[in-house]
Amino acid sequence: MTHEIVMAGFGGQGVLLVGQLLAYAGMLEEKQVSWMPSYGPEMRGGTANCSVIISEEPIGAPIIAEPTAVVAMNLPSMDKFAPSIKTGGVLIINSSLISTEPNRKDLVIYKVPANEIANEIGNSKVANMVILGAVIAATDAVTVDGAIKAFQKKFASKPKMFTVNEQAIRRGMECVINAGK
Amino acid sequence: MTHEIVMAGFGGQGVLLVGQLLAYAGMLEEKQVSWMPSYGPEMRGGTANCSVIISEEPIGAPIIAEPTAVVAMNLPSMDKFAPSIKTGGVLIINSSLISTEPNRKDLVIYKVPANEIANEIGNSKVANMVILGAVIAATDAVTVDGAIKAFQKKFASKPKMFTVNEQAIRRGMECVINAGK
Amino acid sequence: MPRPEFREERCKGCGLCVVACPKKIVELSDRFNLKGYRVATCIDDAKCIGCALCAKTCPDVVIEVYK
Amino acid sequence: MPRPEFREERCKGCGLCVVACPKKIVELSDRFNLKGYRVATCIDDAKCIGCALCAKTCPDVVIEVYK
Amino acid sequence: MAEKILMKGNEAIGEAAVVAGCRHYFGYPITPQSELIEYMAKRLPQVDGVFLQAESEVSAINMVYGAAGAGARVMTSSSSPGFSLKQEGISYIAGAELPCVLVNVQRGGPGLGSIQPGQADYFQATKGGGHGDYHNIVIAPNSVQELVDMTILSFDLADQYRNPVVLLADGAIGQMMEPVEFREVTAKNIEKPWASTGLHGRSETNVINSLFLKPDECEKHNKHLQEKYAVIEKNEVRYESIHVEDADLVLVAYGITSRIVFSAMEKARKEGMKVGLIRPISLWPFPYKPIEDASAHAKAFLTVEMSAGQMVEDVRLAVGRTKPVYFYGRTGGMIPNSAEIYDQIVTIMQAKGGK
Amino acid sequence: MAEKILMKGNEAIGEAAVVAGCRHYFGYPITPQSELIEYMAKRLPQVDGVFLQAESEVSAINMVYGAAGAGARVMTSSSSPGFSLKQEGISYIAGAELPCVLVNVQRGGPGLGSIQPGQADYFQATKGGGHGDYHNIVIAPNSVQELVDMTILSFDLADQYRNPVVLLADGAIGQMMEPVEFREVTAKNIEKPWASTGLHGRSETNVINSLFLKPDECEKHNKHLQEKYAVIEKNEVRYESIHVEDADLVLVAYGITSRIVFSAMEKARKEGMKVGLIRPISLWPFPYKPIEDASAHAKAFLTVEMSAGQMVEDVRLAVGRTKPVYFYGRTGGMIPNSAEIYDQIVTIMQAKGGK
Amino acid sequence: MTEKLFAIPATLKDIPTHYCPGCHHGIIHRLVAEAIQELGVQDKAIGVAPVGCSVLCYDYFNIDMQEAAHGRAPAVATGIKRVHPEAVVFTYQGDGDLASIGCAEIVHAAARSEKITTIFVNNAIYGMTGGQMAPTSLVGQVTTTSPYGRKEDSCGKPIQMSEMLSTLHGPKFIARVAVNNPANMAKAKAAIKKAFEINVKGEGFALVEVLSTCPTNWGMSPVEAVSWLEKNMLPYFPLGIFKSEEVAK
Amino acid sequence: MTEKLFAIPATLKDIPTHYCPGCHHGIIHRLVAEAIQELGVQDKAIGVAPVGCSVLCYDYFNIDMQEAAHGRAPAVATGIKRVHPEAVVFTYQGDGDLASIGCAEIVHAAARSEKITTIFVNNAIYGMTGGQMAPTSLVGQVTTTSPYGRKEDSCGKPIQMSEMLSTLHGPKFIARVAVNNPANMAKAKAAIKKAFEINVKGEGFALVEVLSTCPTNWGMSPVEAVSWLEKNMLPYFPLGIFKSEEVAK
Ligand SMILES: Cc1ncc(C[n+]2csc(CCOP(=O)(O)OP(=O)(O)O)c2C)c(N)n1
Ligand SMILES: Cc1ncc(C[n+]2csc(CCOP(=O)(O)OP(=O)(O)O)c2C)c(N)n1
Ligand code: SF4
Ligand code: SF4
Ligand code: SF4
Ligand code: SF4
Numbered sequence A, B: 001m002t003h004e005i006v007m008a009g010f011g012g013q014g015v016l017l018v019g020q021l022l023a024y025a026g027m028l029e030e031k032q033v034s035w036m037p038s039y040g041p042e043m044r045g046g047t048a049n050c051s052v053i054i055s056e057e058p059i060g061a062p063i064i065a066e067p068t069a070v071v072a073m074n075l076p077s078m079d080k081f082a083p084s085i086k087t088g089g090v091l092i093i094n095s096s097l098i099s100t101e102p103n104r105k106d107l108v109i110y111k112v113p114a115n116e117i118a119n120e121i122g123n124s125k126v127a128n129m130v131i132l133g134a135v136i137a138a139t140d141a142v143t144v145d146g147a148i149k150a151f152q153k154k155f156a157s158k159p160k161m162f163t164v165n166e167q168a169i170r171r172g173m174e175c176v177i178n179a180g181k
Numbered sequence C, D: 001m002p003r004p005e006f007r008e009e010r011c012k013g014c015g016l017c018v019v020a021c022p023k024k025i026v027e028l029s030d031r032f033n034l035k036g037y038r039v040a041t042c043i044d045d046a047k048c049i050g051c052a053l054c055a056k057t058c059p060d061v062v063i064e065v066y067k
Numbered sequence E, F: 001m002a003e004k005i006l007m008k009g010n011e012a013i014g015e016a017a018v019v020a021g022c023r024h025y026f027g028y029p030i031t032p033q034s035e036l037i038e039y040m041a042k043r044l045p046q047v048d049g050v051f052l053q054a055e056s057e058v059s060a061i062n063m064v065y066g067a068a069g070a071g072a073r074v075m076t077s078s079s080s081p082g083f084s085l086k087q088e089g090i091s092y093i094a095g096a097e098l099p100c101v102l103v104n105v106q107r108g109g110p111g112l113g114s115i116q117p118g119q120a121d122y123f124q125a126t127k128g129g130g131h132g133d134y135h136n137i138v139i140a141p142n143s144v145q146e147l148v149d150m151t152i153l154s155f156d157l158a159d160q161y162r163n164p165v166v167l168l169a170d171g172a173i174g175q176m177m178e179p180v181e182f183r184e185v186t187a188k189n190i191e192k193p194w195a196s197t198g199l200h201g202r203s204e205t206n207v208i209n210s211l212f213l214k215p216d217e218c219e220k221h222n223k224h225l226q227e228k229y230a231v232i233e234k235n236e237v238r239y240e241s242i243h244v245e246d247a248d249l250v251l252v253a254y255g256i257t258s259r260i261v262f263s264a265m266e267k268a269r270k271e272g273m274k275v276g277l278i279r280p281i282s283l284w285p286f287p288y289k290p291i292e293d294a295s296a297h298a299k300a301f302l303t304v305e306m307s308a309g310q311m312v313e314d315v316r317l318a319v320g321r322t323k324p325v326y327f328y329g330r331t332g333g334m335i336p337n338s339a340e341i342y343d344q345i346v347t348i349m350q351a352k353g354g355k
Numbered sequence G, H: 001m002t003e004k005l006f007a008i009p010a011t012l013k014d015i016p017t018h019y020c021p022g023c024h025h026g027i028i029h030r031l032v033a034e035a036i037q038e039l040g041v042q043d044k045a046i047g048v049a050p051v052g053c054s055v056l057c058y059d060y061f062n063i064d065m066q067e068a069a070h071g072r073a074p075a076v077a078t079g080i081k082r083v084h085p086e087a088v089v090f091t092y093q094g095d096g097d098l099a100s101i102g103c104a105e106i107v108h109a110a111a112r113s114e115k116i117t118t119i120f121v122n123n124a125i126y127g128m129t130g131g132q133m134a135p136t137s138l139v140g141q142v143t144t145t146s147p148y149g150r151k152e153d154s155c156g157k158p159i160q161m162s163e164m165l166s167t168l169h170g171p172k173f174i175a176r177v178a179v180n181n182p183a184n185m186a187k188a189k190a191a192i193k194k195a196f197e198i199n200v201k202g203e204g205f206a207l208v209e210v211l212s213t214c215p216t217n218w219g220m221s222p223v224e225a226v227s228w229l230e231k232n233m234l235p236y237f238p239l240g241i242f243k244s245e246e247v248a249k
């Protein structure tokens, strides 16, 4: 299967990093991957997003027209990307910041209170890792072990960060798994 | 007939002006004319030359491959342009500065001691006008009246120059006419 | 009574007005606006002296000061 | 006896050496070289003091001065 | 009829610009176009115009941008290396749709090259030496009289289409003198309601700009430009066609080269060879159609340029692969003479069994 | 086999340059290539190389000229407007035959345009945005791995031919991350006896130069250049050809666009349409031959670019007028998606009675 | 309705800007707009926007504007001014734009004493493109293109443009100001207004360098950025009037 | 054979130059060649020729050279120097080249204190292209692009490059000299040698501005040209050392 995942949010919410970790994990698992950021005007004070493709086959276009999954960290992102998701696809919304209901009925939707969970863990900065966990659980694009390994490789010089981030990822997964129950 | 005349000399010898006067005279006589200077590296301290075409028909290329007449004000100019003259063409050399014999037998050659004549007239600067007279007499490309009119139009603001220049032109003509005798 | 008014939807939560107010009555609130910024607010209109320093300092012309 | 030597074929007749010579023994001659320039020359070698100012002034390195 | 005067090509461009109502010139000296900037330095103050020598070609083209955006008829000129420096500015001007006339008196390249005549900036002028999809209207006169007429035309086209017009000349045509007449021009008074002139009561600001940060808006702007270009391609193709109807061999040449080619053609015709000449006057839009049409009966084409072969690509595009398109070029400032072109004609005609 | 790393295209170019032995970089920031200049700023000091941020693109390209002329492997990079500013310098570099690698991470134009990906600098790169007759070798990778491999190749080609090589990328390929491997390179130790290094006992001075005041010498130099270009055209054409043998419709696309086109082609193939893809990798020299060959059996061609139609001219030159050459383009920073290309394929196939 | 003690000038459009939180560009825009407003020349003002973070300032000023190529604003302004000698033409430029790529253009506009006003926003960095080194970045300053800190040995000391331009005869007024606190803001306003007055009177070239923050690319909060400016920029870029010459009648 | 009291240095090829009669370029070439010769660095010298009358100086110096694009010699020299840090890299530039089109390049090379030497030949005109106005042409000077005399109002006063560049921290040595008489020629030689000494020691940027004549385009004899220089250029372009800073060890 080919996962075509778009992650979007405010500039500071760390969606680009989450996308990179996802791609990194995919690579470590010997899959074909690509990561493509938005860049430019929307970055300054506006929104940021990236497209991650994880696939068994060589990747053609790194640009995603119809995502299989979308992560919306804030309302403008949901408004922008929800309409393009493939029927039957996944929409993960950061319910800490989005109270509006998505108006598509043909999707699998997860609401993850990422900021609250991050605050519970005691580090408001890891909301994006909570979402990473949610994506993993919701799409199976990569394994959680792959994601954790990717994190540890990328931040090899900062081992102090490992525990809290792993915790955040697992809490995000739980959140989706519990929702599925 | 189409006159294709090249005039060449040192930078300061005034050949470009002579060429312009010739073209100007041709224009006043309702002929087709073009004037094309050399420009560039040879101008600085080196030689200068120009190509004048005077014709009854519209002029194609303003560049002359085989001149019908060449004026050589100094030796390098003679060396450079004499070989290209059409068989039967005219070569006018400034014998004040050129003592070498031209090595073509198929040309009509006039030796004009332009600097000496100019000095005789009492103005060393009009050597080029002497040559202009010689060209007129040797080629009939334009009439002497046309040339004088051209001069007077071009230097309308300097009527004091008229007499001596006209004199120079006529002396140049004479020199050729006498040679022909 | 002078008082500042904040056009919250325009606020970017930079905090420059907080520093600028000589009466120390401007603070960043806990509210977020639609753009995701914590917005500034006046915590005690009564103390305002109408100096407009908050307004002049705000890069986003968020603040209007009324007499 | 110092004396200047002019490589006439290189001379451009600018006259700067004429001005430079403290002994006023350099002049432009009536000779033209192949390039058409009147060439400079020393009119009185005997007066030369070998100061080489003519040579140093010549932009075209025409002049060599011998001891 | 106005009196004929004998004028240098470069100066004729200058006087024609003045006649066309151009009162602003910004430029930087370079051989072989310096007579033009010098003419403007002398002439514009006489008509209360503005002459300014810019600190560089880059500055000059941006001054042109400002002046054109402010509503003026404005011109700059340069030669090959200097024109290369203007490419960013030209792309901006095309993007912001500013009318102006840009003269390139080409010389030999590449690099510092030679200062003698050349035609090797054809690609740069016609395909876009700058970045992005844009087109200059490119006009290539072949006589001093045409320099005059087409300079005036260029200003009109520029204003009509809000587009830069490149007058593509060369060192020979810039330096030569020929008799010219200046017909009287009733300067069109073009309204430029889009120009940035100061509000003066207007309620919407006029902004001269080529930035469209949102790509969909940038694409929309590009579509608008392409539509404009399509109109120009439809209406503004100019060329001269001589003896093409019955020609076995069609020569294609522009600018000064076309005159040399003309002489060679005349000679060949005299000797019974069926040779014709298509002379593109507008290099963009290029006269593809007449060349394509000629390919119906012509057996071959010969393009002559003072380049290693640039316009010949457009000729090949027009002809396709059905008929051979030969090329003869001189480079580095060398000007072909009519004898060598005649030789080319003979060789091709013999091979084709023409005559 | 080296370990795979996930890397941004822009950074991959930088690391590949280092691997290729490039120790000198001169550049000026511009979106969307800034990661490359930033990578060099960080990386070169680690390998005792020289990173210098120039005061402008004009300065940067002339620093490259100096460094290349002094014998170094040297690189600069920019994006569209910045690349336009380099055109004079590039013409000088080509004229003086200096080896160097010039990266253009294209964005939407013209003018300030948009900072999103574009492919509208094709003409500028391949035909000569600068003045005079010269050619850059132009290489267009379509993945991050290819960016690596072809950056290394570019340095080798540059040295081999003493010619500038333009690596023509775009904002998408520069910004995206993909896994890459850096194979080990045994850096060729190219002798540069022509470089200006100081005499150090040599008796003849080495002069780096493109000036030939005498036009015949300038022409001689041009002939030499054209001969070199002919050799490059013979030896260095690179392209990828997929499913072309039996294709009714041949798609032509380069760079990032070729991947999107590839996806569309795959889909069409799955549905039984005989569609193939020729992907030019070297844009100059352009793979005219394989396209011409394909035109023997293909019924039509479709060129897709992020431009208003530039490479399509080269495709038309290759195909001639016998088979239709269609064009589909997006501009201003818009990236086509495979669905819209697929639609184009279907439309053409239906009209041609293909399938 | 109650009276406003502070209102935005008609020369500034009342719309949100794209600037980062706390970026001084916003304040400087307002001061420029106020000066033009107070001199009553909105109708004949023509501005030139740079390429830099303030590239979109044509959207914010309620004034006719032109968008210049990077660094070329003084050339564009020259073109405009020579067409409309009566217009009040000004450029708004960043330090990369003015001091780096546009160095020749500003030097020559100043030398010619082009009758324009230049607002030069020096934030010691390239804001727009993501924090690269500017000619005005301080020695030791870490930027994305000086990741080990600006080295004097290879990059030299930062250029003090106001000082350099003041050696030319052309400029009629050159001042360096900051908007880091209310007092300096008042002085900045006065200098900007003075520069526009010279413009209105047609006396010649005037430039005001405004020290500015770039919290985003300096990597600090807006409030920290102001302190950084005070601690690091003010000592090297002293505030003051470098040139002020009343043109004799 | 008798001893030579004056001989041309090995760093200068003994061939005729293309310069006009009396043009100072020839003298300046010799002084540069002598300095390099005397410092014994011919072998590691690399020069950069400008576009201007001295474009062909690569034919005259017996030294490795590069021909730069108009105005870009300092950038080219930077490229060379960064590849061969041990080389003695210098540029030779005219006033159009250095002060007009190449203004940004020289300012930035100076600001970076690029370890090169610049010989700046100021003849107040564009010689090569036929006598157009330079940024250093004097007010009132008639040139082909200022046919009515340079007007201060539209062109400003001439730029004094040495003075302007001296305000930068980068330059280690800046002097203005002339070769109008033997005494000044000696000073010129000393300054040029000093500038190369700094180069050899790797101390930083050094520039010598040499006032020069252009008899051809000034429209006078070489001897008159020297007087014109003395009467008109010397007062506006005072000779002297503007910057000389011994770099502390
Ligand atoms: C020719 C060209 N080169 C480079 C760029 C990219 N660029 C855009 S803005 C900028 C620098 C902006 O810095 P500055 O002028 O200091 O303004 P700031 O953003 O800091 O306000 C650069 C290099 C460009 N658009 N055009
Ligand atoms: C980009 C570019 N612009 C213009 C020219 C034309 N050009 C050649 S030399 C020159 C000026 C020379 O003047 P200067 O630098 O003062 O040197 P001089 O000849 O006086 O010694 C100019 C404008 C050019 N070759 N390249
Ligand atoms: S007007 Fe003055 S006192 Fe009132 S809130 Fe603003 S800064 Fe504080
Ligand atoms: S200064 Fe303005 S934008 Fe910043 S916090 Fe205060 S009100 Fe908000
Ligand atoms: S060496 Fe001195 S004295 Fe002798 S000729 Fe020369 S300048 Fe005159
Ligand atoms: S200075 Fe030199 S060139 Fe000039 S006249 Fe004297 S010897 Fe001849």
Ligand code: SF4
Pocket (backbone or CB within 6 Å): A044, G018, G019, G020, G022, G023, G024, G025, G053, G123, G127, G128, G213, G214, G215, G216, G217
């Ligand atoms: S990047 Fe810096 S200069 Fe640009 S808007 Fe943000 S804070 Fe201001």
Ligand code: SF4
Pocket (backbone or CB within 6 Å): B044, H018, H019, H020, H022, H023, H024, H025, H053, H123, H127, H128, H213, H214, H215, H216, H217
């Ligand atoms: S034109 Fe002037 S600067 Fe050039 S060589 Fe002649 S005198 Fe010297």
Ligand SMILES: [Mg+2]
Pocket (backbone or CB within 6 Å): G094, G095, G096, G121, G122, G123, G124, G125, G126, G127, G134
């Ligand atoms: Mg800045």
Ligand SMILES: [Mg+2]
Pocket (backbone or CB within 6 Å): H052, H094, H095, H096, H121, H122, H123, H124, H125, H126, H127, H134
């Ligand atoms: Mg000069």
